[in-house]
Amino acid sequence: MASDHAAAPLLTGPQAGDILATALATTEIELESWTVDSVNARPGAETSVGYDVVAGGERIYLIASTVELTDEQRAAAKAVRLASDDGEVHVWRHPADPYLPGLADACIPETLAPRLSAATGRSITIESLDMMVMRPMRRAVLRVRTVAEDGRRTWYVKVVRPERAEAMLARHRMCDLAPLALDAGDGIVVVQEADGVPMTRALHRPDGSDPAQIDPQMLLAAMDRLPEEATALDARPPVPDRVSQYARMAIDEGLPKERVEALEHRIGAVLASAPSHPTVATHGDLHAANIYLDDAAAPSRIEAVIDLDTLGPGRRIDDCACMLAHMMVLPQLDAEGYRGVPPVAERLLQVFGERFGLEELRARVSANILSLVAGAEDDGVAAAWLGTAESVLEDSSGT
Structure with missing residues (x-):
């Protein structure tokens, strides 16, 4: 089985039932029903799918993955190896995991x-x-x-x-x-748990009221507080540097090839002529859920930044682009609750753009949205996000 995103259709389609049934049969357990719970595909690496399964009268959770395992890893996770003309797949039962012993x-x-x-x-x-x-x-x-x-x-x-x-x-x-x-x-x-409230709570207004005003300088100041020593850590390529991989993933998910490739080309053209940026400490996955504010109604300071797994050297503009991309897709997740987010995102875009260059920032935001498109599990949401990624770049022609 191909060890890339192209394996997802096989592991989520009708053949997945045969794979699960065969794996369970090795322990004399009969598969009764199954549904796909999650799909995790990494560019250039394995594809893994999680399933809610009923087997032998019991509800269990199974993982099927294209990952290659050693005999020791297979034994530790009690994984079943299945091989066919399509390739190789391993199946194991959660919470066992060949790479996560804890x-x-x-x-x-x-x-x-x-x-x-x-x-x-x-x-x-x-x-x-x-x-x-x-x-x-x-x-x-x-x-x-x-x-x-x-x-x-x-x-x-x-x-x-x-x-x-x-x-x-x-x-x-x-x-x-x-x-x-x-x-x-x-x-x-x-x-x-961090002190304060996540920034998403300051943006979410299910009652239809306006979200809190988010001061762009407050956010920039928090980014500038990230520790300088983090620039000595291993660098992790930001999303825009991998835009071609995410474009391929989006196409594999069934998004229109012509539109995705056109978007990829436009992003690449802007970034190819972009100026260099100084290397600074960056979060690497900065978005509203990872920022904690002192107050959800009238925030005046940032209390904490969480999920620092990706902290390391990079460009400040990429943290800004990641944050904006995640904000811009929120209305597709809850149209009423996040109805007031677009004006907030637009204000941040303009202020960040004044500091780093608006055209380049838009291209990097669009690349980040495309990466979210590639991972969306709902076809309607993916299509809407693709439109958002396109509109971010289209707006740049008038700025």
């Missing part, structure tokens, strides 16, 4: 609580544990509400490959806007 403990309150207690130095009881993000072999994020002798707290449990845990902890230690992060072993990093 995932099984992180998903079970009885095994997570001792790890939290050891990491925090408190006797902790878990009230609730919820999975928020699950990307097989890459990372998982769970929200855990706890009780200890000093009160109730919410923590975010991040499970990564063990060799990447120290880098995540180091990023939190070097950033004064980052919440407390602690090592719980085996790639489990626990992060205390």
Whole structure:
């Protein structure tokens, strides 16, 4: 099976049922029903699909992936290897994972609580544990509400490959806007809930009222507070540098080839003539959900910046473009709740554009939206986001 985004149609189509049934048959369990829950495809790497499955009278969660595994990894995850004319696929049952040895403990309150207690130095009881993000072999994020002798707290449990845990902890230690992060072993990093409220709450108004006013200079000042020592970390290519990969993914998802390629060409043409930018510390995935404000109604300062996994050297304009792209697609997720976001995004665009160059900023915003198009699971949303990516560039002709 192809180890790229082209494998997704096979792992999500009717043949997926045969793959799951064959894998389960190796343990004499009969497949009763299945539905696709999530698709995770990385440019140039594996494609993994998660399934809600009923088998043998039990509801379970299975992962099928085009990843190549060693015998040791296969045995550790109890993964079944299936080979056919289409290639090779591995199937295993969550919460086992061939690259995330800490995932099984992180998903079970009885095994997570001792790890939290050891990491925090408190006797902790878990009230609730919820999975928020699950990307097989890459990372998982769970929200855990706890009780200890000093009160109730919410923590975010991040499970990564063990060799990447120290880098995540180091990023939190070097950033004064980052919440407390602690090592719980085996790639489990626990992060205390940040003070304040996420910026998304300041933008979301389900009652139809206007969102909070977001001061662009406040955001730029927070970006400039990112630690200079982060420029010595490994660089991660920003989305615009990988726009051709995301274009291919969008086409593979069924988006109109001519429109996607035209958009890719226009983005590339603008960026090819763009000036160079100084290397600074960048967040790498900066958007409203990762910024915590002091108040949702009338914010005056930034309390915290979270999800620092991608902190490293880059261009400030790319953090701005990422933030704007995520804001511009919010109305397609909740038209009424985010109805007031476009004017806020436009103001940020103009201020950021004055600092970094409006035409280039629009191209980078469009590239980031295209990357979101490539990962959208809803065809209608993907089509709407493609239109947004196009309109960002079309507007540049009149500015």
